Every structure is written in structure tokens, then in C-alpha cells.
Amino acid sequence: MSGAAIIIKELIRQGVETVFGYPGGYVLSIYDELYNNADKIRHILTAGEQGATFAADAYARVSGKTGVVIATGGPGATNLVTGIACAHLDSVPVVYITGNVAVPMLGQDSFQDIDIVGVTLPIVKHSYVVKDILHLQEVISEAFFLANTGRKGPVHIDIPKNIQLETAYFDPDLALSASEKSAPPSDLSGLDNAVKLIEKSKKPFIYCGGGVTAASMGAEVMKLSEMLDAPVGMSLMGIGSVPQSFEKNLGMSGMHGRPASIQAQTEADLIIAVGVRFSDRATGSAEDYAQDTAVIHMDIDPAEIGKNIRANVSLCGDLRETLPALIDGLHPHPPLSAWTERIAALKAEDEKPAIDGFTPQNIVACVNSCCNADTVVTTDVGQHQMWVAQHYRFEKPRTLISSGGLGAMGYGLGAAIGASLSRDNAKTILFTGDGSFGMNMNELATAVTLKLPITIILMNNSSLGMVRQWQTMFFDNRYSNSTLERKTDFPAIAEAFGAKGCEVSTIDELRNALANAPNDKPCLIECKIDINEKVTPMIVPEPSLKGEFEHD
Secondary structure: OEHHHHHHHHHHHOOOOEEEEEOOHHHHHHHHHHHHOOOOOEEEEOOOHHHHHHHHHHHHHHHOOOEEEEEOOOHHHHOOHHHHHHHHHOOOOEEEEEEEOOHHHOOOOOOOOOOHHHHHHHHOOEEEEOOOHHHHHHHHHHHHHHHOOOOOOOEEEEEEHHHHHOEOOOOOOOOOOHHHHOOOOOEOOOHHHHHHHHHHOOOEEEEEOHHHHHHOOHHHHHHHHHHHOOOEEEOHHHOOOOOOOOOOEEEEOOOOOOHHHHHHHHHOOEEEEEOOOOOHHHHOOOOOOOOOOEEEEEEOOHHHOOOOOOOOEEEEOOHHHHHHHHHHHOOOOOOOHHHHHHHHHHHHHHOOOOOOOOOHHHHHHHHHHOOOOOOEEEEOOOHHHHHHHHHOOOOOOOOEEOOOOOOOOOHHHHHHHHHHHHOOOOOEEEEEEHHHHHHHHHHHHHHHHOOOOEEEEEEEOOEOHHHHHHHHHHOOOOOOOOEOOOOOOHHHHHHHHOOEEEEEOOHHHHHHHHHOOOOOOOEEEEEEOOOOOOOOOEEOOOOOOOOOEEOO
16 A cells, blocks of 8 residues: 555554644645545644644643644644644653655755754654655554653654655554563662651652653552652642642642742652652752752653752652552651641641632632533643642643643643543633733634634733743843733634633623533633732742742
8 A cells, every 4th residue: 555545554553543733745645545534533624733733732641642743844844843842841642744855855955845853853752754665654653652652752753755655565463573662671779778768757748740640640649648748749740640639739839839839848858759850940959959858759761860950869660660669668657747737837828818809810710610620721831821730729630731841832722622622522721821822823713613612711911921020020120022012802803713702800700701601612711910910939040949939
């Protein structure tokens, strides 16, 4: 069969049911095969390639499956770059298939001839250029294996046009070699030392990241927490891995974390880091962070161990192996009553009554109260993202979908589309800002066409809120190009696309708008907020978490 047919046949064999993309000249053969297999693979046509990457990314995060994107060569391929980087930094398994000029034309500056492998090489787990059709099926099979083995991530396959047209045999029973099937074994050599550190600790703190969600190990984290009388803090990517209602969950830590979580991490004598990479937003100054605190680092990626923060002990490997081994190796731990009392006091101080009014915090709380625990919440990037992370009470994993490592404005609407599709067109919430939403609002066309019940909470402060906040705090109120003097009527734009649009100015109006959001199309609810609203607390950039931070 043709190379194009082999591509679609192998995607089906890999269990792919949905792909995202945008057709063009160098993938027409692939799209013709999608036409022939429309009963087996659903193709989602987005408004642009970047929207497709964000949708596939969220589809993978929510479903736990591998996302797939198809794009043509040249600008179609280069439009994928931001989405690939987003998947790379948040460890999301997505396979990107691009078309290109025929093999003899590669590197000749032909029309739309771009070395997309060279462009994306630093932000993928692996790249392929298929120059021999006899390798095509094997490459696709291997790409899916790599995307989901070890630390998950994006894989790119570039397939020249002539390879799509040439013919070869398809092997329905193709298997990876034994060496390819085997993942590196977990390294438990530090287990005894980890147990000793834990037994000596009087103030342990468990710090969870996205790896806990990826490995579905939230229950084991809670078991460890209860065994050790240890509070649990989260990175942004870790939110939802442990229910917010879990008594020892203090919420997000880091630059914009909850005060109790920040302070508990600061006072701890032992940090047990589980599936987290210690980014600068989590630690502040790496030189000062955990200077007088022991660290046990558990991660699947050996490159993360000691990369940002030195670890006294490491347990490198799949959390499904290393975390149960640690729990089994522990002896009964005496109650840490003084630490428990201190954590309770921090938590009580953190849970202050909300200020009345149409504030971002109350907007988030209102939406939260109108949704069930299974509702998926996506965000764009900026102040609204942090308000959601701080104040929305996530009870289940894979229900907060946000661009963490890359922080890509414009991520949210495409992500909401992918999240809703991954759960059979389930009601999905998008929190966004006027700056972020303006970047990819074209994907409203996609959401309307697909009749997706996405409720968009647009917090409009007529500015790039987080940029303005930094300019207020660190640049003496010099608001250079952060005030958006736009006259955009967002509800009218939503209506023009075929969605429902409205503006609300009170919590009661918001609650009513949420109750009346349609089930067969998107609904945009514009919430105008004060331009001077800030995200607090905020760790100043230079010091570590042990430094001063501003909070209400």
C-alpha cells in the first residue's frame, strides 16, 4: 500500500481515534487516506496549526492517551513550534506528523522547504525524517513507544511527499525489538538512605509535581503523607493529583503559591520531592533553596536529579515502582505532634474569609461551586491562571489543564477544545484574560462547529495583568505597553462566531449565566475586573522561598 495508507493504518493499529490538524499541499495524500478511514479516525480541523497542537496536548493530558497532530510543510510545520515546546516542557505525549518536499528536493530551498527537524530538535524527545518507505511503519510505531516511555513527551516525524506516494508492505503484527521494549530499571540504591532521612526528620514536607498525575500515584502520596504526618504541597502541574479536600494538602507552593504551603516548605527539615523538577518558579534562588534542608528527589528522568537542586538522596525511576518501594521500606513513624500543630496553624491562618465583591477570587469560587469534581478546567496564562491554581478546589487528577513550563498565552481555547473532545464533548471551563484570549480567539470557530459546551470565563482588566503587576512592583509603575486600550466587544465577537456571549458584573449575575450556559455551543462570559488587581502572595524573583514575600 502507499506510504500515506501505511501512516493511517499504523495510527489505527496504535489505537488512535482522534487526530488534530490542518491540510496542505504536502499532506494531501495523508488526508485522502483520512477520508477513506473516516469511520475509524476522527479528524478535528482547527482554525490554525497552533490551535491543533494545543488541542492535541490537552486531549493527551485529560485522556492519558497519545495526542496526534498532522500538518503540512513550511508554515504549517513552523506553526507547530510553540505547541511542541509546550508539550516538551510539561512532559505530554504527542506525536507530530509533518509533510515535506520530496527527498531529492530537501535542502534546495524549494517552495515551503523548511528543515523542521532542525527547528524543533531541542524541544522533542526524538525526531525522524523518513527517507525510505521501508522504514515508515517502524518509525511511526517507535515514535508512539518513545512518546510514552520514561518521561513522556513529544516526538516528531517528517515525511517527504514522495514517501507518502511510494508503496511497501504493511505488517499488521509489527513488534518493537526487545531492546526498544525495555525501559531502564528503577534505581533503588538510595532506598535505605531515604528511609534513614525520613526516620530522622521532625518536619517532613512532600512536594508533588506532574509526575504524580502521569503515574496515577496520588493515593500513594496520601498514604505516605499520613504515615509521616507530612503536609503536601504542589507545583502547578501537580494540582489535582491529591484532592484539595485531603486534610494535609496545603495547595500550590512556589512564587504564587498558598502562604501555608510556602511557609511549610520553608520550615521543613526534609523535602520529599515526588515527580517534580524544581523549576525556578518553585524555588527562587537555587543557591539558597533548601540550604539547611535535606532533599529526597524521586523522578523518572535521571537528567532532573541534581539539575536545579542538589539531592541528598535520589530514587530514579517510575513512581509506580519507587514510591511503593519507599512506603514498604518505612518503619512506623512516631506522631509529629508539634509539626502537625504548626501545619494546622498555618492552614488556619491561610483560610481567611473572602472579601465581598466581584473579585477574581470570588469569580473563581463561584465557578467552582457551579461545577462538579469531574469538570475539566483549562486556563490561559497570566494572573487568571494563578487565581485558579490558588482558589479553585481540584479534587481529581487531570482536571486542571494549563501551560506550566512554557507559559504559552493563547493555549487555553485550543486546550478546552481538546479537553472537551477527550470526554465525549463534556462541559469544560476555560479561564482566560483579555490578553491571552486575543491571541487565539479564532478557535471559537472550531468550538462552535463542533458544538462543544465550553464555558469561557474571560477576566477583562484591559491590560496584560501579570506584566502590569511586575511593572508596578519592580519598574516604578512605568506601564510600558501593558495597558490594552482596545475597544473589543468580546460578547459580540462570541455571538458573531455563533457562540453565546454576555457580560456580568456581580456574582449573582455570574451564577445565573453559568446556569444558563447552553449545552450545544460555547458560552463566553465576560467579567470586567479592576486593572490593579494583583496575584498574591508573590515571591520576589531574586531570593529563595526563605526570603520575604508580599501577600494580603
